Amino acid sequence: xxxxxxxxxxxxxxxxxxxxxxxxxxxxxxxxxxxxxxxxxxxxxxxxxxxxxxxxxxxxxxxxxxxxxxxxxxxxxxxxxxxxxxxxxxxxxxxxxxxxxxxxxxxxxxxxxxxxxxxxxxxxxxxxxxxxxxxxxxxxxxxxxxxxxxxxxxxxxxxxxxxxxxxxxxxxxxxxxxxxxxxxxxxxxxxxxxxxxxxxxxxxxxxxxxxxxxxxxxxxxxxxxxxxxxxxxxxxxxxxxxxxxxxxxxxxxxxxxxxxxxxxxxxxxxxxx
Amino acid sequence: xxxxxxxxxxxxxxxxxxxxxxxxxxxxxxxxxxxxxxxxxxxxxxxxxxxxxxxxxxxxxxxxxxxxxxxxxxxxxxxxxxxxxxxxxxxxxxxxxxxxxxxxxxxxxxxxxxxxxxxxxxxxxxxxxxxxxxxxxxxxxxxxxxxxxxxxxxxx
Numbered sequence: 001x002x003x004x005x006x007x008x009x010x011x012x013x014x015x016x017x018x019x020x021x022x023x024x025x026x027x028x029x030x031x032x033x034x035x036x037x038x039x040x041x042x043x044x045x046x047x048x049x050x051x052x053x054x055x056x057x058x059x060x061x062x063x064x065x066x067x068x069x070x071x072x073x074x075x076x077x078x079x080x081x082x083x084x085x086x087x088x089x090x091x092x093x094x095x096x097x098x099x100x101x102x103x104x105x106x107x108x109x110x111x112x113x114x115x116x117x118x119x120x121x122x123x124x125x126x127x128x129x130x131x132x133x134x135x136x137x138x139x140x141x142x143x144x145x146x147x148x149x150x151x152x153x154x155x156x157x158x159x160x161x162x163x164x165x166x167x168x169x170x171x172x173x174x175x176x177x178x179x180x181x182x183x184x185x186x187x188x189x190x191x192x193x194x195x196x197x198x199x200x201x202x203x204x205x206x207x208x209x210x211x212x213x214x215x216x217x218x219x220x221x222x223x224x225x226x227x228x229x230x231x232x233x234x235x236x237x238x239x240x241x242x243x244x245x246x247x248x249x250x251x252x253x254x255x256x257x258x259x260x261x262x263x264x265x266x267x268x269x270x271x272x273x
Numbered sequence: 274x275x276x277x278x279x280x281x282x283x284x285x286x287x288x289x290x291x292x293x294x295x296x297x298x299x300x301x302x303x304x305x306x307x308x309x310x311x312x313x314x315x316x317x318x319x320x321x322x323x324x325x326x327x328x329x330x331x332x333x334x335x336x337x338x339x340x341x342x343x344x345x346x347x348x349x350x351x352x353x354x355x356x357x358x359x360x361x362x363x364x365x366x367x368x369x370x371x372x373x374x375x376x377x378x379x380x381x382x383x384x385x386x387x388x389x390x391x392x393x394x395x396x397x398x399x400x401x402x403x404x405x406x407x408x409x410x411x412x413x414x415x416x417x418x419x420x421x422x423x424x425x426x427x428x429x
Contacts (some may be wrong), residue, residue: 018279020275020277022277022278038275039275041275041277042275042277043276043277043278044277044278045275045277045278045279046277046278046279046282047277047279050279050283051279051282051283051286054283054286055286058286058287058290061290062290062293062294062297062298065294065298065302066293066297066298068302069297069298069301069302070301072301072302072304072305073305074305074308074309074312075309075312084302085302085305085306088299088302088303088306089306092303092306104295105291105295107299107303108291108294108295108298108299109291109294109295111294111298111299112287112290112291112294116287116290147283150279151276152275152276152277152279152280152282152283153279153280153283155276155280155283156279156280156281156282156283156284156287157283157284157287159280159284160284160287160288
């Protein structure tokens with residue numbers, strides 16, 4: 001609802017446009033107005049809204065959990081501590097069931113992924129026009145509030161996970177072990193190129209599928225919320241309420257899947273085949 | 274949908290968040306959880322131990338009670354025995370005392386009898402003399418006749 005002459009497609013496009021800061025082709029720096037301008041900025045541009053919300057939610061998560069961790073009590077846990085303990089225990093349980101090695105990173109990593117992704121997904125349940133409209137009133141032309149509907153955010157996480165996969169593979173099995181894993185199976189040493197192709201695709205598919213799954217689910221969900229928001233205001237609730245309720249399931253599930261797959265991939269990296 | 278610098282920014286913030294979580298959030302909470310589970314386990318252990326101790330103590334108490342009952346019975350028996358003994362001794366003593374007293378009394382009585390006889394004898398001699406004096410109508414020389422009278426008295 002940024003302008004008066006509003007059509008459905010421009011409304012949708014407006015909602016799917018990130019607040020992109022970068023260098024225009026003519027050399028000036030600034031906010032991109034419209035998808036073409038943003039695309040023209042190339043790689044060296046940044047989505048301010050995605051960064052703001054993801055970092056803000058990450059800090060919210062850490063602040064909340066740190067607050068509970070600082071005055072953690074063994075005998076009389078308070079309300080916040082109960083909640084935090086529940087989450088920690090849940091994640092710890094999931095990690096212990098899947099990952100049997102010794103690694104101090106995986107459990108906190110899984111907790112961070114689960115809570116952070118969940119919080120970012122949760123922004124999807126904020127009515128689609130609230131925050132963008134508020135931002136428009138403050139003079140900000142574009143505002144996407146759900147960081148996980150930005151492929152950059154999900155890829156950023158999944159590539160970090162990918163780096164960890166490669167790092168631990170090499171750390172546990174050594175360079176030769178890792179290379180051997182990529183080249184000597186499943187068909188033995190006479191089929192090395194074919195093995196490498198197969199395993200390489202398998203390895204690269206991990207971060208890509210991880211990122212695309214989360215992005216796809218949340219993007220689709222967001223899109224449907226936007227489509228519902230185009231409908232006449234009197235009947236919007238009839239569709240948005242069931243979709244939002246269903247979406248509560250989706251956002252938790254997607255956060256859980258991202259966490260679980262990260263644990264599984266990292267535990268695979270620790271194991272010899 | 275552009276891939277741009279946001280990706281790297283996300284990766285960096287993700288790394289920082291994970292590091293912070295690993296450093297400052299996870300350890301204290303998990304330590305508290307572990308400590309609590311240890312505490313609970315210890316508590317259950319202590320409860321079990323206490324139950325066992327209680328059982329043992331009860332057993333001991335029962336045994337001691339039985340022992341002391343036995344001891345008491347023994348003591349009572351001994352006391353009864355001793356009492357009987359004392360009674361018997363007392364009876365014997367009393368009998369002996371009685372006998373002794375009776376004997377003494379008897380001896381005294383006999384002595385008294387002898388003494389009375391003696392007194393009577395002396396009186397008889399005097400009486401006999403007085404009677405003889407009256408019968409003879411004359412005074413008898415006491416000195417001359419006392420020997421005879423005494424002889425007489427002895428014969429009585």
